[in-house]
Amino acid sequence: MSAFQQALAAPSGSSFSIRGAATGAPSTRGLTNALRSAGISRETGMEVEGGAGRPARTIGGRGRGRASGPLDQSSRPTPRVRNDAPYNRPPRAGADRDHGQSAGPSNSGGSLASRLSRGGARSNNSTRRAQESTPPLLRGRSAAEDETAHKTQRANLSNKLRNEGTKEWLRARVIAPGAMDMSKLPLDAYLKQEDIIAPGHRDASPIVGAVFWKLIDIEVQKHFGAVIHTLSLADNELRDFGQLDKLAHSLPHLRALDLSNNPVKNINELDVLLARGEKKGNATAGAGSLKSLVELKLNGCTFRENLLGQENDEEKYQHEILRRFPGLLILDGVNLNRIVFPIERKPKVVLADDKKRELQAIPLSFPVDVQGGFVENELAQSFVMAFCAKFFPLFDSNRQELISAYAPNATLSASCNTLQSRSFLANKVAETKSSRPPTAAFAPWTDLPGRNLFRVSSALARLHSLKSPMDNDELRAWWAKVPATKHPLEDPTKWCVDTWVLDGEGSSTKLCAMIQGQFQEMPSGCYRSFSRTFILADAIQGTTANQAGWPAQILSDTLVVHQYMSSEAFDDNRSVAKHGALIIPPQPVAIDQSTGPTAVLPPLAGVGAVPTASASEPDQNALVARLRQATGMNVNFATMCMVQNGWDYEVALRNYGEIKGTIPAEAYQ
Missing domain, CATH: 3.80.10.10 (Ribonuclease Inhibitor)
Structure with missing residues (x-):
């Protein structure tokens, strides 16, 4: 009789185990071979009745003792409930008694619903016990x-x-x-x-x-x-x-x-x-x-x-x-054993309110007034303004006609500064942003072969970023990619022109013109600020610029476009003298062997300046010497004090007493 037949013929009161030597029963290897020879695979399994008081169990199926269902009449296994996951395993022996329930006849410890309910109760109980035992600080919160x-x-x-x-x-x-x-x-x-x-x-x-x-x-x-x-x-x-x-x-x-x-x-x-x-x-x-x-x-x-x-x-x-x-x-x-160089730190000076008011009452002084542009002489200014009056309207309307204004060996370049400014002026301009068209992207400018060296890595690319009228087709194609512009030609307050003589004499004179302003990028209409630098030469007879009626020919043209910054830096309010500041030019000092250095002081300029009283030079020297003896100041500062107070000794001495604490130490050297 085979091992399988012996197992089936076992008395009903005996128990049957497939655990082998672990429980003292015979090994299951022979039983496995017998099941395989009988045509029962591990996939199908076979239900076997256990001993007295033990439920029927399936052996030989995949899952090692877990329920897989008996064979139906078509010899196909019935669908199994996948309970072989770690969290769906049947309860251990005695688990039902722990929860106050009796073990049922099923081989898996009861129906699926009862097993799930008991498993859920165990899970909830364990979770609740874990939460109750966890300190409040370690519990998760949303x-x-x-x-x-x-x-x-x-x-x-x-x-x-x-x-x-x-x-x-x-x-x-x-x-x-x-x-x-x-x-x-x-x-x-x-x-x-x-x-x-x-x-x-x-x-x-x-x-x-x-x-x-x-x-x-x-x-x-x-x-x-x-x-x-x-x-x-x-x-x-x-x-x-x-x-x-x-x-x-x-x-x-x-x-x-x-x-x-x-x-x-x-x-x-x-x-x-x-x-x-x-x-x-x-x-x-x-x-x-x-x-x-x-x-x-x-x-x-x-x-x-x-x-x-x-x-x-x-x-x-x-x-x-x-x-x-x-x-x-x-x-x-x-x-610590260290070599330390002592650095004297000046203590923080906190002025009282009355002292602050005294300092605020003293008018500010500047050596020169703030102007909208620097012009070396009127001839250079008229020359540059005549050039700009013809150049920028054509740049807005018909750039092809500008080629005649450039010398054959001239160079053109453009770059774009996309960085946001954090200056006070930029913050002030941002407050009026809602009254202007929305800012467009800088892509049309950054896509150009520009001269921004942070964007151009190779020397060959930098070389191609320079354009020249010698290749008219390339220059026209480049200008076609530059966005259309609209400059405020009718408003001179939106422009700042600095011009000076660069070098040369006569017909070989070269001028440098730096022009700052704003334009609208079309068709979006957004505002941009720009800085454009020209190197200009005289359009002598026979040049293309002279034949086209240009007052000058361009040797170099450099354009830089950046964020809109308005024209407040060079508009009509730029003068500090309009706001009460004194304009006191630096004073040359004449050396006199008998009396020592004496300041040669021209009349003060600017709004708010005190007019100079008429006094002869001997009287002025006597007043300066008298003030020096009373205050201890040197010649330069004593003279400056007398000039600012109209050569009135009593007024000068009284004002000196009010601002004595603010006078620098070099006034007494």
Whole structure:
């Protein structure tokens, strides 16, 4: 009898196992071979009745003992429920009793619905137990819940910190002039009494530290007029330095900082104390920098102890700290052996309101007035203006006729500056943006073979970016790609022309004309500002420019297009003399062997200047000598004082007494 027949002929009271030696029963290898010889594969399986009190089980099917269903009359297996996934396995023996249910006759521990319900109950119970045993801080919260919690915490903190008691507590933390002790805040009795969360607490809002530092700035520095230069933040249970992000903004004059005994594990947390420029390695750090820091204490910090436990620990540790704070002289209470060049820092001068009013009452003076354009002489101006009056209308309407104005060896180029300006004028222009057509893209200009060297990488491309009238077809094709323009020809206030003689004499004279202004790019109508530089020569007899009626021929034409900046820099309001400033040209000094240097002062020019009184030269010298004896000023400044006061000695002496504190030291040398 085969092993399979013996198994089928086994008494009903006996048990049947396929686990083999693990339960003391015979091995299942012979049983597997018998099933295969009987034509029963692992895919189909066969249901076998178990012993007394045991449910029917399927053997031989794929899944090793898991239910696969009996064969139907067509010898095809019925569809199986995939319960072989780890989370769908049948319950262990006794699991039903654990949940107060009896085991059913099914081989999988009951129906599918009952198994799912029991599995769901187990899952819900286990999830609930996990949530109940998890600390509240570790439970996941949605972003909306976090934001709501932070807003509530910020509101509560703001209300608590407005109390006068909190302000007095903060001022009591000042232990010496300029020194403040903010250590051991988690153990502070007042904070516990007022239920104020310290910056090092796990539940602290991210802005708690910034609020504390801002309060120190307002209630200590500005209230008492004292600068905090020493601060202790030791023993605050800070696990990172995120709460110190705004420390340098509120206390930029710190010279000594104590961060000892805080369990910070990563040394990179010190980067929070650096300004944006310092993180990039720039020489100018910008706002939020501890430039004055010379002493730092990190004793007891976790990252310090870890670094000092490595090879060459002291050198690595100092290198990492000095890389971030190169101005340190004392680290962890130990003087660093460094060569330091002392730099004298001028103290910050804060003027009183009455002193500010005195300075504001003094009129400003400039050596020359601000003008719309520089013109070397009237002849050059008329020459250039005649050229511009013919050039720009043709550039807007018919560029093909401009070719005759260029010398055969002339060069043309264009470039585009797409960077946004951050100047005051740009911000002011942006306020009127709604009254202008919307700005179009710079693509038509950037797609040109321009002279912007940041966009042109190869020397060959730069060579092709220069155009010349020697190749008329190429120049016409290039001009066709340049966007159409419309210059404000009818408004002279929109133009600024600087012109001067470059070199040469007579017919070989060359002029440089730099023209700044604006135009509208068509068809969009958006405004652009431009700067165009011409090198002009005389259109002598026989040249193409002379035959075409041009007053000059162009040797070089360079065009730069950039964002619209308006014409305010060179309009009618450009004169500072119109706004009350004095125009005092530099005074030459004549050397007199008998009396010493004497200033030769021409009459003052500009609006607001004091007219010069009629006085003879001997009288002027006597007045200057008298003022020098009374004030101690040298000849130049005494003469300037008399000139600005109309050679009235009493007025000059009275005005000197009012502005004495603002006169520079070189006036007495």
